Amino acid sequence: MGALAFAQQTTAGSDPKVSPSTMTPTASANAAVVAPTAPADNKAVADTTGAPRTMPVALRELSPWSMFLAADIIVKAVMIGLAFASLVTWTIFIAKMLELSLVRRRLRAALAKIAESRSLAEAQFALGANGSVLSQLLSAAMREARLSAGISSDAGVKERAASSFAEIVRAEARRIRLGMGLLATIGAISPFVGLFGTVWGIMNSFIGISKSQTTNLAVVAPGIAEALLATAFGLVAAIPAVIIYNHFARVTKGYLELVSRSSGAAGRLLSRDLDRTHVSPASRVNSRAAE
Numbered sequence: 001m002g003a004l005a006f007a008q009q010t011t012a013g014s015d016p017k018v019s020p021s022t023m024t025p026t027a028s029a030n031a032a033v034v035a036p037t038a039p040a041d042n043k044a045v046a047d048t049t050g051a052p053r054t055m056p057v058a059l060r061e062l063s064p065w066s067m068f069l070a071a072d073i074i075v076k077a078v079m080i081g082l083a084f085a086s087l088v089t090w091t092i093f094i095a096k097m098l099e100l101s102l103v104r105r106r107l108r109a110a111l112a113k114i115a116e117s118r119s120l121a122e123a124q125f126a127l128g129a130n131g132s133v134l135s136q137l138l139s140a141a142m143r144e145a146r147l148s149a150g151i152s153s154d155a156g157v158k159e160r161a162a163s164s165f166a167e168i169v170r171a172e173a174r175r176i177r178l179g180m181g182l183l184a185t186i187g188a189i190s191p192f193v194g195l196f197g198t199v200w201g202i203m204n205s206f207i208g209i210s211k212s213q214t215t216n217l218a219v220v221a222p223g224i225a226e227a228l229l230a231t232a233f234g235l236v237a238a239i240p241a242v243i244i245y246n247h248f249a250r251v252t253k254g255y256l257e258l259v260s261r262s263s264g265a266a267g268r269l270l271s272r273d274l275d276r277t278h279v280s281p282a283s284r285v286n287s288r289a290a291e
Helices: 002-014 025-034 042-049 064-070 073-113 120-127 133-147 154-176 180-212 217-277 281-290
Strands: none
Touching: 064 217, 073 120, 073 133, 073 154, 073 180, 073 217, 120 133, 120 217, 133 154, 133 217, 154 217, 180 217
């Protein structure tokens, strides 16, 4: 029976006129067993094997702007705050540079003008409308001399004038240091603020890794890069702030030394005026005759 079926199958395969309908059921079954089954699609084979399919990951552009846009809202807020702090730093730098250059030049010119003055009135006339701190010191000295008219104690007048000078010097020091405290704050806390943004971003990256269940570098790298960008912002804000603060500390110290010289010059002029008030007319005539 098997030989007969094989002969019929051979005859059907060799004779083109023989149709599958003329074949016996046994031959049809054997043909179904012998005929190979071609895979319909490679994807289907991959699916039937049960192996996990790795989908290709689209690479993202890692420019600073794209990383900022893709960052978490907290990390974005940190970076915006640090960028604003950097803007404040450079604004203070420009403003203080102009201010310190102007006041130092004005005070040096004022000291040069009164170098040959013999009295407070002569010094004020030489200065005119200078607007420097030296004008305030001369005005304070003349006011104290006027209020102390009729008092014989020169030591008390000088002491009260020195107290007025000290108040003017302290006020000028506070005014000229305005903004430097903000520079010190920005330089001190900006790295830690940037580090906070980095820690927050890395935590979010780890959460995303656990959800995606993959450690592929193309998946992990963007989130970590976005987090590290916050640290970069913190350093960009902190480093210039520290450098500018140290520069202004030196320049301000030099300016305050000029202010102290101005205070000493006003005190000397006041002392000369006080000494002149105690000179008798006869002594003045004799001194002039001697000259």
